[in-house]
Amino acid sequence: xxxxxxxxxxxxxxxxxxxxxxxxxxxxxxxxxxxxxxxxxxxxxxxxxxxxxxxxxxxxxxxxxxxxxxxxxxxxxxxxxxxxxxxxxxxxxxxxxxxxxxxxxxxxxxxxxxxxxxxxxxxxxxxxxxxxxxxxxxxxxxxxxxxxxxxxxxxxxxxxxxxxxxxxxxxxxxxxxxxxxxxxxxxxxxxxxxxxxxxxxxxxxxxxxxxxxxxxxxxxxxxxxxxxxxxxxxxxxxxxxxxxxxxxxxxxxxxxxxxxxxxxxxxxxxxxxxxxxxxxxxxxxxxxxxxxxxxxxxxxxxxxxxxxxxxxxxxxxxxxxxxxxxxxxxxxxxxxxxxxxxxxxxxxxxxxxxxxxxxxxxxxxxxxxxxxxxxxxxxxxxxxxxxxxxxxxxxxxxxxxxxxxxxxxxxxxxxxxxxxxxxxxxxxxxxxxxxxxxxxxxxxxxxxxxxxxxxxxxxxxxxxxxxxxxxxxxxxxxxxxxxxxxxxxxxxxxxxxxxxxxxxxxxxxxxxxxxxxxxxxxxxxxxxxxxxxxxxxxxxxxxxxxxxxxxxxxxxxxxxxxxxxxxxxxxxxxxxxxxxxxxxxxxxxxxxxxxxxxxxxxxxxxxxxxxxxxxxxxxxxxxxxxxxxxxxxxxxxxxxxxxxxxxxxxxxxxxxxxxxxxxxxxx
Numbered sequence: 001x002x003x004x005x006x007x008x009x010x011x012x013x014x015x016x017x018x019x020x021x022x023x024x025x026x027x028x029x030x031x032x033x034x035x036x037x038x039x040x041x042x043x044x045x046x047x048x049x050x051x052x053x054x055x056x057x058x059x060x061x062x063x064x065x066x067x068x069x070x071x072x073x074x075x076x077x078x079x080x081x082x083x084x085x086x087x088x089x090x091x092x093x094x095x096x097x098x099x100x101x102x103x104x105x106x107x108x109x110x111x112x113x114x115x116x117x118x119x120x121x122x123x124x125x126x127x128x129x130x131x132x133x134x135x136x137x138x139x140x141x142x143x144x145x146x147x148x149x150x151x152x153x154x155x156x157x158x159x160x161x162x163x164x165x166x167x168x169x170x171x172x173x174x175x176x177x178x179x180x181x182x183x184x185x186x187x188x189x190x191x192x193x194x195x196x197x198x199x200x201x202x203x204x205x206x207x208x209x210x211x212x213x214x215x216x217x218x219x220x221x222x223x224x225x226x227x228x229x230x231x232x233x234x235x236x237x238x239x240x241x242x243x244x245x246x247x248x249x250x251x252x253x254x255x256x257x258x259x260x261x262x263x264x265x266x267x268x269x270x271x272x273x274x275x276x277x278x279x280x281x282x283x284x285x286x287x288x289x290x291x292x293x294x295x296x297x298x299x300x301x302x303x304x305x306x307x308x309x310x311x312x313x314x315x316x317x318x319x320x321x322x323x324x325x326x327x328x329x330x331x332x333x334x335x336x337x338x339x340x341x342x343x344x345x346x347x348x349x350x351x352x353x354x355x356x357x358x359x360x361x362x363x364x365x366x367x368x369x370x371x372x373x374x375x376x377x378x379x380x381x382x383x384x385x386x387x388x389x390x391x392x393x394x395x396x397x398x399x400x401x402x403x404x405x406x407x408x409x410x411x412x413x414x415x416x417x418x419x420x421x422x423x424x425x426x427x428x429x430x431x432x433x434x435x436x437x438x439x440x441x442x443x444x445x446x447x448x449x450x451x452x453x454x455x456x457x458x459x460x461x462x463x464x465x466x467x468x469x470x471x472x473x474x475x476x477x478x479x480x481x482x483x484x485x486x487x488x489x490x491x492x493x494x495x496x497x498x499x500x501x502x503x504x505x506x507x508x509x510x511x512x513x514x515x516x517x518x519x520x521x522x523x524x525x526x527x528x529x530x531x532x533x534x535x536x537x538x539x540x541x542x543x544x545x546x547x548x549x550x551x552x553x554x555x556x557x558x559x560x561x562x563x564x565x566x567x568x569x570x571x572x573x574x575x576x577x578x579x580x581x582x583x584x585x586x587x588x589x590x591x592x593x594x595x596x597x598x599x600x601x602x603x604x605x606x607x608x609x610x611x612x613x614x615x616x617x618x619x620x621x622x623x624x625x626x627x628x629x630x631x632x633x634x635x636x637x638x639x640x641x642x643x644x645x646x647x648x649x650x651x652x653x654x655x656x657x658x659x660x661x662x663x664x665x666x667x
Contacts, residue, residue, distance in 0.1 A: 036647025
């Protein structure tokens with residue numbers, strides 16, 4: 001993983017080199033091993049490099065042999081070896097063994113069709129000097145981020161928003177619609193962000209920018225079969241899933257010129273990945289875990305079971321509330337969006353452990369819950385669908401008591417409340433019914449917002465694509481989860497941004513395209529069997545994962561929220577950023593309501609707060625930090641030093657012919 005940025009200007013002044021170098025400097029954490037730039041009269045590309053493959057030959061931006069195509073690339077193309085062989089057979093010659101050069105040749109050979117051939121994770125900027133077209137592309141599920149700002153005649157693009165803000169012309173005010181999405185879905189939905197002047201390229205899409213403007217189109221979209229389509233028998237499908245996941249894991253573990261570690265949470269998903277690495281590679285396995293000093297959140301005993309079973313070399317970091325508070329400003333500076341949970345902060349500390357231990361790549365278990373129906377939300381939706389078919393039944397809502405066995409205050413302990421909460425919006429014909437409880441719960445944050453935020457009209461129905469009415473209920477729920485949460489929160493705020501803050505690359509076998517396409521085609525009961533989540537995954541790996549891991553109660557990753565800020569002494573920045581004056585200046589929340597909530601938290605030290613109040617505290621604190629850094633200019637005072645310069649091509653002074661091509665360049 002690296003950092004990319006650039007400027008395209010076909011009608012105005014040439015790209016400003018000072019702005020470009022400012023953008024590069026703000027991405028130094030993504031690529032500390034080197035930096036580079038290319039500039040001509042229309043386009044400038046910047047890059048910061050985290051060297052994983054071909055350290056000697058992979059410097060960027062990289063050009064084709066005839067210098068007609070230039071690429072700045074963040075990510076990995078895991079099937080670059082196979083693609084290089086295909087391209088060699090078609091006459092292409094290679095000077096390096098880097099996957100970046102494969103991207104260059106693939107574009108020359110196949111054009112926009114190349115993206116569908118890539119097995120990997122990427123954000124790519126391609127400047128094709130012959131067609132005079134800049135092309136941006138993002139991987140299928142949105143592992144790698146890619147933002148842009150259209151200034152009318154000039155397009156800025158970068159791996160992170162902070163790089164775009166190196167140009168003072170970018171509108172950095174809050175977008176109320178973006179905030180509304182965060183305070184409903186937990187994240188914005190691409191192309192929206194929380195800033196008016198910044199958008200993000202949607203996962204699975206490519207964008208083309210030329211003198212006619214910007215156009216965006218998908219090159220890939222998830223597909224689910226029609227309701228009732230036969231999906232094969234469980235034994236065959238389990239074996240097929242196993243084979244695909246083993247290959248996806250080996251590909252991500254072995255295709256690296258530096259050692260690769262593995263995250264081990266103690267749950268099923270990461271345990272399977274670590275077990276596959278230990279069983280199907282000859283490389284020693286180093287695992288890394290996150291633990292908590294509060295037993296409510298800690299999964300240490302399950303982690304130890306897997307460590308003992310696999311014999312891995314292991315390190316962990318134990319996190320407490322004070323640790324979360326200490327790093328929280330830095331965490332939000334990297335998420336670049338408000339967050340409603342504290343979960344990203346411990347992940348930041350985990351990636352720091354990885355880097356401090358000398359590793360720069362890890363494989364993880366992210367994506368399994370979305371692709372194979374592992375979240376409690378899916379089980380909850382099945383119970384609500386069962387209840388909705390006979391809403392007057394006194395017995396059907398009792399099934400709610402089977403949910404959330406890990407939760408201290410689960411529905412089983414308060415059935416009357418559970419029926420009241422989960423019984424809202426109980427409409428079996430509603431295609432969004434699976435997510436209504438979560439969205440309703442999160443939306444209570446907005447009760448503390450200024451009235452003008454409540455004027456936003458959100459199009460929830462637009463989240464589902466045409467044709468989705470033919471999918472089964474689980475498929476629609478999975479699509480919604482992927483659309484609203486996976487790319488924007490799981491892979492971003494908790495994933496890429498926390499990993500790359502410490503210059504660590506994450507790799508995700510469950511999001512391999514062969515695994516994703518196969519999982520999407522499975523019948524619902526092979527993913528969620530009754531209320532048993534990830535049924536087929538458990539069946540596929542009974543020999544590699546101990547029974548106590550396969551059959552343990554589901555415990556989602558959580559961290560202390562409000563208690564992190566109120567259990568001990570508050571840092572100076574907290575009082576300053578949440579003062580009446582600061583809340584008023586940000587213009588998002590009502591100062592009096594914030595003061596009342598924080599007084600309530602102070603009395604209880606943030607303990608045993610409701611789910612709603614926990615989310616409110618995190619939303620307020622993180623929003624205030626975003627305002628301070630991204631809107632009020634707090635980022636502008638941070639020093640940004642570019643990594644060592646390895647590529648510097650500046651053709652601005654070279655004359656161009658009447659066709660807009662550099663004179664003397666290859667035609």
